[in-house]
Amino acid sequence: MADSTGLSKAAKKNQKRRGTGEQNEVDLIQNLRDQLTEAKANKDHALANELRQKLWIAQDLNAGLKPAIDKDDDKARKLLNTVTNEGLGTQKDTVQVVAPSVTSNADQDEKKMKNLQKKLKKIEELKVKKEAGEKLENNQLKKIETESDVLEEIEHLKKLMNVTAKR
Structure with missing residues (x-):
């Protein structure tokens, strides 16, 4: 359970251990x-x-992990440099450069697309229930409100998937 500082007891203990x-x-x-x-x-x-x-x-840096960044991904490299300059100090040798893996990125994108489509389907089902006069919970109503965000995210992902497919 989080207290007034927003950290759980376990997080506070870990913070004390780390200094x-x-x-x-x-x-x-x-x-x-x-x-x-x-x-x-x-x-x-x-x-x-x-x-x-x-x-x-x-x-990732805070957890002591080396962010896996494709050697061709200049934007991610710039973001890494920005983050390290903003306060999470790591040496450049801690960055793991991996060869581009089109299949794993494509698999991740496809998985994310399936999840988004699943969310959209659930939203549609909730809208049908609402139109039928069924009383919905607050969280269900909030989920319906996120439909435009889910649709935008699907469109964005489609664009990304088309760009990576053309490479």
């Missing part, structure tokens, strides 16, 4: 989360995507 140097890294991650929430609220999808990638990189 106080962890606080700047946690602040950066929380700052990125806040910026991402704000970008989503403003429906700035391009900024939200960039912040999401920065957050993934920052969390």
Whole structure:
């Protein structure tokens, strides 16, 4: 259970074990989360995507993992440099460069597309229930409200999948 600081007891224990140097890294991650929430609220999808990638990189670095970045992915490399310059200090030799793996990216994209289509189907089912006069829970009503976001994400993913297929 989280207390007034927003951290669970386990997170606080881990923070104590790691020492106080962890606080700047946690602040950066929380700052990125806040910026991402704000970008989503403003429906700035391009900024939200960039912040999401920065957050993934920052969390990997914070966990002591080496972000796997394709050697041809200049945008991800720039984001990595930005994140490391903002506070999560790592040496350049900790970055693992992997050969591009079209199949794994394609598999991930296909999996994400299936999940998004599944969400869209659930939303459609909820809309039918609502139109039939069935009383829906608050979380179900909120899910219906996310339909436009899901559709935009599907379109964005389709564009990405077409770009990677042309390579």
